Amino acid sequence: MPKSVAILGAGAWGTALATLAKTNSHKVSMWSRQGSQTLAEVVQGADIVLSAVSMKGVRSVTSQLQSLPVSPETIFVTATKGLDPQTTCTPSQIWQETFPNHAVVVLSGPNLSKEIQQELPAATVVASSVMAAAEFVQVVFSSDRFRVYTNYDILGVELGGTLKNVMAIAAGVCDGLHLGTNAKAALLTRGLTEMVRIGVHWGAKLETFYGLSGLGDLLATCNSPLSRNYQVGYQLAVGQTLAEILAHIEGTAEGVNTTQVLVQLSKQQNIPMPITEQVHRLLQGEVTPRQALLELMLRDIKPE
Ligand SMILES: NC(=O)C1=CN([C@@H]2O[C@H](COP(=O)(O)OP(=O)(O)OC[C@H]3O[C@@H](n4cnc5c(N)ncnc54)[C@H](O)[C@@H]3O)[C@@H](O)[C@H]2O)C=CC1
Numbered sequence: 001m002p003k004s005v006a007i008l009g010a011g012a013w014g015t016a017l018a019t020l021a022k023t024n025s026h027k028v029s030m031w032s033r034q035g036s037q038t039l040a041e042v043v044q045g046a047d048i049v050l051s052a053v054s055m056k057g058v059r060s061v062t063s064q065l066q067s068l069p070v071s072p073e074t075i076f077v078t079a080t081k082g083l084d085p086q087t088t089c090t091p092s093q094i095w096q097e098t099f100p101n102h103a104v105v106v107l108s109g110p111n112l113s114k115e116i117q118q119e120l121p122a123a124t125v126v127a128s129s130v131m132a133a134a135e136f137v138q139v140v141f142s143s144d145r146f147r148v149y150t151n152y153d154i155l156g157v158e159l160g161g162t163l164k165n166v167m168a169i170a171a172g173v174c175d176g177l178h179l180g181t182n183a184k185a186a187l188l189t190r191g192l193t194e195m196v197r198i199g200v201h202w203g204a205k206l207e208t209f210y211g212l213s214g215l216g217d218l219l220a221t222c223n224s225p226l227s228r229n230y231q232v233g234y235q236l237a238v239g240q241t242l243a244e245i246l247a248h249i250e251g252t253a254e255g256v257n258t259t260q261v262l263v264q265l266s267k268q269q270n271i272p273m274p275i276t277e278q279v280h281r282l283l284q285g286e287v288t289p290r291q292a293l294l295e296l297m298l299r300d301i302k303p304e
């Protein structure tokens with residue numbers, strides 16, 4: 001039975017998700033700031049409203065939608081991977097706070113949009129406290145090239161996709177400096193430890209970080225030149241400035257803003273995040289990539 005899916009944000013990820021829903025014969029309408037259709041027209045009668053706008057647009061889109069008549073049955077899906085710099089909220093927290101009576105679903109996984117547009121196989125996770133809503137979204141997007149799993153741990157699924165962007169910047173630096181496979185394995189493993197440490201402190205489930213939305217997305221993003229966050233790190237390592245990189249990058253590298261928010265929170269809450277801290281100092285221009293590496297290697301020795 002075809003469903004009506006409204007996709008907000010016509011960037012790389014919104015467009016790829018629209019393709020997946022259309023392939024399953026659903027009725028898809030898209031909204032973007034530049035598009036010809038109004039937000040009201042696009043969301044009218046939608047079974048699913050899926051947001052793939054970048055973090056900086058989430059607040060403005062939710063508040064525009066709040067004033068529109070949206071059916072109480074509509075499920076909101078968020079596919080944004082970031083943290084709000086003003087409130088430090090995750091995107092799903094903003095959606096749920098704006099629409100407390102609606103089911104909110106997080107969609108997150110190892111999903112480089114260019115590969116999905118090339119029709120390569122991929123898997124993802126849809127998480128919600130309302131399992132019927134997660135299952136509805138699972139059916140709408142599942143196909144022989146996109147395998148969708150459900151999960152109850154909204155926060156864990158959302159944080160996996162968000163926190164790995166910081167590690168992807170570090171991974172790009174590691175590859176740009178040609179530090180080798182041992183260094184990369186150490187970085188990703190210790191990076192995952194850091195993601196788990198803060199995520200579990202905030203209430204996410206440990207095991208979620210070892211699934212597709214955590215380790216899975218960490219591996220995809222940290223090993224692919226298609227990742228914009230990886231590109232930021234790589235280009236810093238080969239001598240470009242952050243301003244130069246951001247002026248030329250195609251799309252959004254959320255990890256730059258996420259690092260800022262994370263460092264602030266980890267300091268306030270006294271959670272050690274040494275890799276994130278060095279990524280932050282590098283993005284601020286306080287250390288060179290080589291100095292950041294040395295800082296990490298020369299930390300006090302300790303048990304694993
Ligand atoms: N591209 C990818 O492979 C994946 C991206 N994501 C996440 O999806 C989100 C979007 O990523 P992309 O589509 O790649 O970025 P993009 O830069 O291609 O598109 C961002 C979209 O957000 C919209 N937007 C930005 N500010 C807005 C505002 N104030 N009001 C309304 N719309 C606004 C833009 O117009 C654009 O349509 C990010 O959070 C990213 O981390 C998640 C999985 C895969």
Ligand SMILES: O=C(CO)COP(=O)(O)O
Nearest residue numbers: 109110111112227228229
């Ligand atoms: O989240 C992604 C893949 O799962 C996309 O990563 P980038 O935003 O770094 O391109």
